[in-house]
Amino acid sequence: MISKNIDQEIKQAMLAKDQVKLRGLRAIKAAILLAKTEKGGAEDLAEDAEIKILQKLVKQRKESADIYKSQGREDLLQVEQEEIDVISQYLPKQLERAEIEEIIQNIITQTGATSVKDMGKVMGLANKELAGKAEGKLIGEIVKSRLS
Template identity: 65%
Template structure:
């Protein structure tokens, strides 16, 4: 079952269950997927990788907004963003822990033959391909810097 079909079914369930936070999050996902599908040069169907990128982007937006609301002492708005973020994250593949990312990157660095920070681009390119959707790009970057330093 495609993500879009799953989202549509879950929207119906959220409406019937009167789950407003879940409904907001699912509608945001549906809207973002529709935009991805109608972008200039986009294919008829959105690939699984593109769907994951869309979901990650939505989660990142919610996280940044939540951080801002928390800094501005707005717990009401912070809670809304946090709830939506949790509902969207449910559709993403399970995220790897920092330790798992570190173990994977140590292996990748030895395979690529990187020895210094100058080789970071090589490592990041391969890491982003292999860890797409499984780990946050910021975490990957931090661990690569740490390992190559």
């Protein structure tokens, strides 16, 4: 579980005076603690729930980085990119586009999907199978292109 390793990693980053890593780890810890304390939150989160939290953190930082890039704020862009790098270390390896396309094609074949009307069914299975291994936006893009 990711949350169990984070405290130890934070201590090591503090001792090493690695501010970049420390900032990213603290963001992870804060997000996980928030999820645990939310109404109806579990004391211990399942690993897939932790992965979803980390994906959300990366997505938020990518969106911020895009904004900073468009505004020419290289200083803030660098901070976001550093945090993305730290958080991404705790996510499963992202699949290549070709691997994702192959998995989606198998799902389309299994379900017998033929048109965009079947997109919801394919997306549900694809998101379940590719959870943590691919971005939802990319999955949707591939499914839509295959069913069009």
